[in-house]
Amino acid sequence: MCGIVGYIGRRDATPVLIQGLKRLEYRGYDSFGIATVGSAIEVYKKTGRISDGESGAADLRGYAGIGHTRWATHGEPSDLNAHPHTDCSGRIAVVHNGVIENYGELKRQLAGRGHTFRSETDTEVIAHLIEEHYDGDLLAAVNATLPLLKGSYAVLVIAEDTQQIVAARDASPLVLGVGDGEVFAASDMTPLLEYTERVIFLEDGDVADLASGRCTIYHDGQTVERPIELINWCVEDTRKGGFAHYMLKEIYEQPQSFYETIRAGIDEHVRRMVTETDEITLVACGTSYHTALVFKYLAEPLCGIPVRVEMGSEFKYFTPPLRGLVIAVSQSGETADTIAALKMAKARNCPTLAITNMQGSTVTRVADETLLMRAGPEIGVAATKSYTAQLAALMEIVNLRCEGAFDDTLSHAHLAIGDVLLQDIKEAVALCSKAEHVFFVGRGPFYPVSMEGALKMKEISYVHAEGYAAGELKHGPFALLTPETPVVAVCTPGSTYGVMTSNIKEMKARKAPVIALGVAGDTELAEIVDIFIPIPNTHHLVQVLTASVVLQLLAYHTACALQRDVDKPRNLAKSVTVE
Known part of the structure; x- marks a missing residue:
């Protein structure tokens, strides 16, 4: 939620920031803003999307600057609530991702000391607090401010008459890119890909002092070294490549991303972890929760192991008894609720495993071990290829527990996924695009597949959709069935046919x-x-994948028929970094 980007170096900062915000727009697109620093701070910010309003920022000048694309948490989308936020004098500018939980108390205190607030946001208190501590040393002023904040933050700060950016993170992602005489900062790697392959992942509590060609990182007031890591994504991965939408491109990339995840295998440490445990608990949110439920339906009968699936958002407040391995599943690796659950599991001395698509993300640093998906960048807000890549990782765990019984099945599953990409679903799209409500039903692993199909339909087409275990419709939802209420049923051979x-x-x-x-x-x-709608007559593990892809296509084409903004559905952001 929200994306931040910073640049300092030898280039004009504004084009770098604009391009970076476009790469980050999937994290939030209610409003955007840019601030650059020369002899003074220059700010441009506006409601709406960077792609619609970038021309207004074109006149900003400077070799250092910060930018932000917003998903609103405190205060409705507006020009005033857009970031960057400045202090009373306009000498300091701040962009922030996260939530300052004690901002109300801080705002009252600051107002009582004469500060004037222009926005409804929690972020603005950061600018005013830094103002109170600023005497020309921006790093010292930020360091004096951070202990006053409760909550989560990734912040970038600039001040007039300085050529530096101060960056800090706590419970919100922030990655640095190291170039030739230039330094970048961003919420994730996507804005960095066309400039550098060398990145530094900041840890919680880190504060970085960035200047042209220099990056000094502090933790608890002491200088620390964070490793420079090489990223294996390229900028071409973040482009549409001739497709109408990122979502469609990513749907079509699923045969490859599934195959790459299976081919990557599982290292020996993770193998021992997943084969030696007597019980597994999975924690996840949204689409990742659905993949975890599919795993439960597969692992319990095939492997004979108890599997519990918990929602990350409930886990913190209603923690179940924990035994055995705890697996956190998160596409971004930054899902706040999942990370909090993972930390609680570690505090209870459970072995922990992260399944994620993001190298260097927070879950990889919290968990004992990581199983990395190989989906590549996913720009569309609706999860598609990350969903099937998660299934690849989880099915590989099932395969390990079954001593390789499904090696051949999984190694050829990508071919069946490719087959259903060509399926003609025009009649189904025509029916769904005229409906106000759609039910999705299935049994066994196809129940969570139906839940995921319903989620895709509602989040990108705005057609109300619900996923049910098929036998549950008669316990109430039958009252809603009419000739105008389509039902999408997944019905494959097996014990429930x-x-x-x-x-x-x-x-x-x-x-x-x-x-x-x-x-x-x-x-x-x-x-x-x-x-x-026919799908290939294959092993039921593969049918889980092919049915899921057909339901993705049904949602996508229904949304297109209704002229929805497929890649940026209203009110949603891809990476949910706040509770």
Whole structure:
């Protein structure tokens, strides 16, 4: 949530900041702003998206600057609430990602001392606190301010008549890029890719003093060395590559990202961790929670191991008894609720494993071990290739527990994913795009697949959708079925096939039109539903993947039919770094 970017070096800062904010816009796009420093601070900020308003910032000059793209937490989207925020004199500018929990108390104290506030944000208190401590030494002023803040922050600060940026983080991501005579700072790696492959991941509590060609990092007042790491992503990974939307590009990248994740394998430390435990608890949010539920449905019957799945947002407040391995699943590696749960598990002496797409992210630094997905950058807000890459990692754990029984199945699964990308779903899209409500149903692992299908539909098309275990519809939701309420059912061969077809007939008896996903050649299913979408007749592990991809395509094309902003759905951000 929110993206920040900073630059200091030999280039004009403004084009670097504008391009960086475009790369970060998936983290928030309510408003944006840029500040540069020369003899004075120059600020431009505006409601809306950087792509629509960048021309207004073109006249800002300077070789150092900071930028921000916002997902609103305190105060509605507006020009005044947009970052950067400045102090009373306009000599200091701040951008911030995170939440200052005690900002109300700080704001009252500062107002009582004569400070004038222009915004409703929590961030503005940081600028005024720095102002009170600033006597020409910006690093000292920031260091004096940080202990007063409660909550989470990644901040970049500039001041007039200085050629430096002070950066600090605590419980919110911040990465530095090291170039030739220049230094970059950003919420994640995507703005850095076209300038450098050398990055430094700051730790919680770090404060960095950035100047042209120099980066000094402090922790608890002492100089520290943080390793420079090489990143293996490239800038081409962050471009659309001829696709209409990032989401469609990322859907089509799934055969490769799944294959790369499987091919990467699991190192020996993680192998021992996942094979020696007697119980597994997974903690996740959103789409990652759905992949964890799929794992539960696969691992318990196939591996004979108890699996508990917990929502990260509930875990902190209603912590279950913990035994055995705790796995945190997070695409970004920065999901605040998941990180908090992971820290609690460590405090209870549980072995911990992170499954994430982001090298160097917070979960990788908190967990004992990491299983890295190989999805590459995912720019669309709706998770697609990161979802199937998570499934690849989790299915590989199932495979390990089953002594490699699914080696061949998983090594060829990407071919089946590629097959369904060409599926014709026009009839289903036409039906869903006319509906106000859509139900998604399945049984076993296809229940969480249905939940994920419903999530995709609601978040990018804004059509109200709910995912249910098919047998639960008769316990209330049947009251909502009408001829205008489509039901999307996943019905594949197996122990639940007979009862699923019975459930579908019950829905048809209530006049609900049914779209069914079933294996190619299933004429019995095709005859009882309104629209039949075939998927390859493969192992049920692979059917989980192919059904999921079809549901992604259904949501995508429905959203396009309704002319929605697919890559940047309203009110949402990709990386949820606040509780």
